[in-house]
Amino acid sequence: MTDPARLPAADALTFRWSSLARLGERPAEEGTGGELRRELADFQVEELPLYLPAGEGEHLMIHLRKEGHTTGHLLRELARQLRVKDRDIGSAGQKDRHAVTTQWVSVPAAAEKRLPHFALPGVEVLEAGRHTGKLGLGHLRGNRFRVEVRGAPGTAEQAAARLRELEAQGIPNYFGPQRFGLGGINAAEGVRVLRGESNLSDPRLRRFLVSALQSSVFNAYLSRRLERGLFAALLPGDRAKKHSSGGEFWVDSPAESERAARGEVSALGNLFGKKSQPLREEGGLLEQEALAALDLTPADFSTPLAGLRGDTRLTRIYFLEAPQLSPTPDGYTVQFALPRGSFATAVLRELMGGEVDTLPLPGEKEA
Structure with a gap:
């Protein structure tokens, strides 16, 4: 049974881009800067049907x-x-x-x-x-995004260079700030559900909040892979997925890292639930470290209060089509397509740096 005394404090679970490692060990603030969503039409999303x-x-x-x-x-x-x-x-x-x-x-x-x-x-x-x-x-293949970045004149060349890196190396498949709600606090609210402290009766909302906690653990795990230079590598005990066929397998040979380096396969991270299988061996140690940093264990997600079966998620994704970027007098316009379930802000954060598209707490001024 979950011990309420050892579940994490809210501050540790508040979403901040600055707490998550970037591709290529870039500093958190490095990027073009700029502003999103000055107008509704600055952010366009086209569903790509299955x-x-x-x-x-x-x-x-x-x-x-x-x-x-x-x-x-x-x-x-x-x-x-x-x-x-x-x-x-x-x-x-x-x-x-x-x-x-x-x-x-x-x-x-x-x-x-x-x-x-x-x-x-x-x-x-x-x-x-x-x-x-x-x-x-x-039931969709993915989404195509067309985004106007304003307030960043003269940065299109810098953004285009970073976009080429993402196209070649892959994109860290982080859950973006939209997943964590106003002020980035949904994961902390998920802890209250696990503790039995929530007064919410709607089971769908309770599952939604606990799933934000799942996402926070995944982000912490992915960040550690980037910090250790394991974004394009595999460890014994990892679970991985083939990009071509979608087949999943347990990694038992160091030779699999060669396929990961070529972009053929990528590591999976757990979205913990009652049916989840924790990673093993060296891969499991990294996963345990991410959980321990948030004072959680897989067992916390297997209780009836959690109400989730569990799933896995790719740590690395690739663009579905060649991305495009063009300069504007005030910044640049970028267009790219991502697989379903992936966040445009994971790409925009790599281009712009900083706390991209995070939502303030109610009552706070939105930057």
Whole structure:
């Protein structure tokens, strides 16, 4: 059973980019600097679907563009106006409120006749088509981002050089600040759930907060790999994944590091839950160190209070297509595509340095 006295203090779990190592041992502040999201259109996200409408079936896939709305609010409005049940609406994932985003959703085909009457300020229906199944969570290939960095004149060449490094060496697959909420405190709230101190009754919200704690442990583990020069290497006892096929395997030979150096395979990190398998041997020692720094153990995530099965996540990812960068009078525009579940801010942090896109606590002034 979890011992509340030895779970971590909130400060140790507050998200800060400065506490996480960078590719190539760069200092935390080194980069172009600049400002994000001065306008909504400065941050654009295009969902890359895993499949397109088949043209027939009992479901209707709808392609939407939105700005200023959470995906949750959009789905609730669709349910209300199209007169369908919330549980019958499908989406591949959440999209940022503070951006211009496109994504696919699905509804029962019977709602098709009401779609022309759907109206919500800031939302546009781009196209729709019949499909054989409901769109499921994670049913996307990735996301394409187009980001305007302002307040950084004359830095485009520096940013382009760093982008080439990321393209060649891979991107540290950190969870970004959006994962940790206002003030970066979601992981600390997850500790309160594990301690049995939370008054929250919604099981989905409780799982969400504990999953932020999972993410904090993963970030701490990945940071240690970067600090030790193990980003493009593998240790005995690591678990790894092939980038070409997605196959996973336990590492039992030092020779596997040669494949990692070529970018063919990368280490996985645990998102701890009741079904997780801790890493072994040398890989396990590094994982234990990351957990101990936060005063946690795998057992803390296997209790009924945690409510999570567990998963793994790649420590290194690659762009899905060649990134592009162009100078502007006030900075630069960068476009890149990432696999599903990866954060644009993990790339932007490597370009800009500093505390990129972190959200202040309520009442604090946003920089």
